[in-house]
Amino acid sequence: MPWDEGLVNSLVYEAPDPGTGRSLGYAKAINEALDIALAHDPGVFVLGQGVDDPGAMFGTTRGLQEKYGAARVFDTPLSEEGMMGVCTGAAMNGMRPVYMHNRPDFILLAFNQLVTHASKYHYMDNGQTTVPMVVWAAIGRGWGSGAQHSQSIQGLLLGVPGLKIVMPSTPYDAKGLMLAAIADNNPVLIFEHRWLMKKDGTVPEGFYTVPLGKGIYRRRGSDITIVGASHALEVALQAANKLAADGIESEIIDLRTLKPLDEQIIAESLKKTGKILVVDTGWAMGGVCAEIGCLAAEKWFDYLKSPVRRVGLPDIPTPAGYTLEQFYYPDAEKVAGVIREMVKK
Amino acid sequence: MIRYEYSENGYQGWGAARGRFQDEFLVRLFRDMLRIRLIEEEIERRYHQDQMKTPIHLVIGQEATSVGCCAALRKTDLLYSSHRTHGNYLAKSGDLKAMLCEMHCRINGCVGSRGGSMHLIDKSVGMAGTSAIVAGAIPIAAGSALTAQLQGLDRVSVVFFGDAGTEEGVTSESLNFAALKKLPVIFFCENNFYSVQSPLATRQPPREIYKWAAGYGIASVRVDGANVLAVYEAVREAVKRAREGGGATFIEAPVYRFRAHGGAGDDSHTGYRDTAELKAWEEVCPIETYFRFLADAGLITIAQREHMHAEIMLEVIEAFDYALASPNPEEKDLYAHIYSD
Ligand SMILES: Cc1ncc(C[n+]2csc(CCOP(=O)(O)OP(=O)(O)O)c2C)c(N)n1
Numbered sequence: 001m002p003w004d005e006g007l008v009n010s011l012v013y014e015a016p017d018p019g020t021g022r023s024l025g026y027a028k029a030i031n032e033a034l035d036i037a038l039a040h041d042p043g044v045f046v047l048g049q050g051v052d053d054p055g056a057m058f059g060t061t062r063g064l065q066e067k068y069g070a071a072r073v074f075d076t077p078l079s080e081e082g083m084m085g086v087c088t089g090a091a092m093n094g095m096r097p098v099y100m101h102n103r104p105d106f107i108l109l110a111f112n113q114l115v116t117h118a119s120k121y122h123y124m125d126n127g128q129t130t131v132p133m134v135v136w137a138a139i140g141r142g143w144g145s146g147a148q149h150s151q152s153i154q155g156l157l158l159g160v161p162g163l164k165i166v167m168p169s170t171p172y173d174a175k176g177l178m179l180a181a182i183a184d185n186n187p188v189l190i191f192e193h194r195w196l197m198k199k200d201g202t203v204p205e206g207f208y209t210v211p212l213g214k215g216i217y218r219r220r221g222s223d224i225t226i227v228g229a230s231h232a233l234e235v236a237l238q239a240a241n242k243l244a245a246d247g248i249e250s251e252i253i254d255l256r257t258l259k260p261l262d263e264q265i266i267a268e269s270l271k272k273t274g275k276i277l278v279v280d281t282g283w284a285m286g287g288v289c290a291e292i293g294c295l296a297a298e299k300w301f302d303y304l305k306s307p308v309r310r311v312g313l314p315d316i317p318t319p320a321g322y323t324l325e326q327f328y329y330p331d332a333e334k335v336a337g338v339i340r341e342m343v344k345k
Numbered sequence: 346m347i348r349y350e351y352s353e354n355g356y357q358g359w360g361a362a363r364g365r366f367q368d369e370f371l372v373r374l375f376r377d378m379l380r381i382r383l384i385e386e387e388i389e390r391r392y393h394q395d396q397m398k399t400p401i402h403l404v405i406g407q408e409a410t411s412v413g414c415c416a417a418l419r420k421t422d423l424l425y426s427s428h429r430t431h432g433n434y435l436a437k438s439g440d441l442k443a444m445l446c447e448m449h450c451r452i453n454g455c456v457g458s459r460g461g462s463m464h465l466i467d468k469s470v471g472m473a474g475t476s477a478i479v480a481g482a483i484p485i486a487a488g489s490a491l492t493a494q495l496q497g498l499d500r501v502s503v504v505f506f507g508d509a510g511t512e513e514g515v516t517s518e519s520l521n522f523a524a525l526k527k528l529p530v531i532f533f534c535e536n537n538f539y540s541v542q543s544p545l546a547t548r549q550p551p552r553e554i555y556k557w558a559a560g561y562g563i564a565s566v567r568v569d570g571a572n573v574l575a576v577y578e579a580v581r582e583a584v585k586r587a588r589e590g591g592g593a594t595f596i597e598a599p600v601y602r603f604r605a606h607g608g609a610g611d612d613s614h615t616g617y618r619d620t621a622e623l624k625a626w627e628e629v630c631p632i633e634t635y636f637r638f639l640a641d642a643g644l645i646t647i648a649q650r651e652h653m654h655a656e657i658m659l660e661v662i663e664a665f666d667y668a669l670a671s672p673n674p675e676e677k678d679l680y681a682h683i684y685s686d
Contacts (some may be wrong), residue, residue, distance in 0.1 A: 082518025089488020
């Protein structure tokens with residue numbers, strides 16, 4: 001199944017500097033996180049469709065069943081809601097399930113258990129029960145993924161109290177955020193992006209965590225603040241680097257966690273630049289872009305020197321065909337155009 | 346027209362079985378059922394006063410299932426429930442005062458006024474979780490059983506649901522998974538023939554629910570839900586199977602609710618079921634038939650029953666008084682436990 005392999009390989013990423021530490025592939029970094037968690041905590045188990053097959057969930061689960069046994073690393077029936085409920089029930093009883101999905105689209109079948117059960121019990125029974133579970137999925141794009149295999153559903157979940165939502169953008173973060181998510185006592189969703197998963201990066205050995213709810217500056221500048229996560233941030237970085245040649249200096253914040261949101265880092269940067277562009281892999285309408293844009297207008301209006309802008313997906317289902325897709329997804333060129341307009345004002 | 350008939354034999358033939366049980370145990374089952382009935386009736390009596398601002402789903406007529414089941418469980422076994430929680434909670438020894446405080450929206454309710462009557466939880470006695478979403482707790486109970494299996498715990502998980510619960514897709518998913526993993530879980534279906542006001546016949550083809558469940562490859566039985574001893578024995582066998590590594594059991598127990606789906610009073614007059622059907626089932630009331638069985642065996646007298654009744658009512662009135670005198674939550678209580686640390 002080639003899906004978007006060809007396109008992934010054609011993307012050029014900055015090669016990691018070997019001087020800064022060990023370089024590791026993205027999927028391998030996640031694999032290492034799962035390996036450490038399984039070794040460290042007998043309550044952790046990993047499940048998902050095909051986690052023990054040759055593809056091994058993009059390689060993230062490779063070798064884990066051999067090492068930890070079929071009781072703790074196992075393939076599941078095609079029963080997304082049922083298995084989400086099984087994870088919830090296990091988490092409520094002290095286990096730490098990590099439920100892996102090929103695509104966020106498949107999680108939509110499990111919204112009842114995720115939204116109406118897993119995220120609710122701790123509050124609903126007055127703190128008696130905790131639900132420490134991780135739900136992981138990789139957003140698809142390209143090669144015919146189309147309307148049903150490319151959805152970014154973080155925006156649909158952003159308004160659900162009790163959930164945490166993580167979107168890593170580097171192998172370092174993918175490992176550190178996974179370990180933090182497993183250690184967290186709440187249901188945590190991790191949305192990866194397929195196009196990041198062939199990326200290499202500097203990844204420390206052993207156990208470390210990247211804190212949930214904290215963003216990080218990926219680029220410093222004073223002309224404009226760009227906020228986002230995951231692959232959308234990658235595109236924004238490409239745009240920003242291009243514009244630097246013209247003397248436009250963008251400040252880029254990688255949120256790492258969308259919920260809880262690091263409002264402090266956004267406010268800090270916006271106070272300096274007075275301009276904010278929000279980028280996301282999902283639909284601009286009613287999602288991450290809309291929420292953060294609204295927050296800027298509501299809380300930091302006094303800092304704003306120009307209208308809030310957003311670059312997400314248009315209010316259209318994803319087309320499957322290659323040419324239509326090029327019109328659909330915003331690229332670095334488009335993001336650069338928006339930045340230019342905003343900085344000119 | 347009587348659409349759904351009682352098709353069992355009551356306690357006929359159970360006299361011989363008496364020796365299998367201790368007399369005290371037999372009487373306790375009666376008291377437990379009577380207590381649930383009296384609590385439910387008191388809730389019903391007061392419901393119109395609007396002090397209990399919570400939906401209620403009374404179990405009047407369905408006491409034998411909760412009591413028979415819980416008598417076969419240990420305190421450490423876990424019970425999961427649906428929207429119809431009262432009988433489950435009380436039979437699993439949930440605290441009555443905490444229940445009534447919850448129903449009166451007080452801060453010392455069993456879940457701090459965040460749940461109401463559909464979320465009666467008392468983890469200290471294994472009343473482990475409920476869902477107000479039909480079938481919502483079914484996969485959760487399977488996950489609870491998976492935990493026991495992975496951790497090597499001698500613990501059985503039981504989940505109660507109604508006939509409509511078997512129609513949700515997740516129930517099929519859960520039965521399949523429980524069969525696959527041989528999970529120590531009991532799926533307890535109280536078939537009361539109606540989902541709100543929709544009869545079974547408009548929702549499922551003519552077939553027996555327990556036979557449908559057997560198709561998933563787990564042990565599946567049908568038991569008289571109006572007979573507390575029959576329920577007890579069926580659950581005891583299922584528990585034994587679960588503890589011995591034999592996997593899951595599905596139990597279908599035909600029962601009848603003597604009241605409307607929700608709220609106080611009966612609603613048969615609206616026409617979705619015949620009052621004659623209700624009357625016929627009231628003839629086989631699980632409490633009265635069992636009382637006659639015990640009385641015939643010389644284990645209880647009317648005077649003893651009256652004494653028991655008075656004793657329970659004292660407890661119930663005291664618990665209501667306690668609830669009504671309990672404090673309401675404050676605004677700050679809204680903000681606790683959104684996330685767990
Ligand atoms: C998923 C879902 N759909 C509909 C409802 C509304 N509802 C609440 S209880 C109920 C009846 C369920 O009947 P059954 O499962 O047989 O249980 P019973 O009430 O008879 O005990 C319905 C339809 C709900 N709570 N959840």
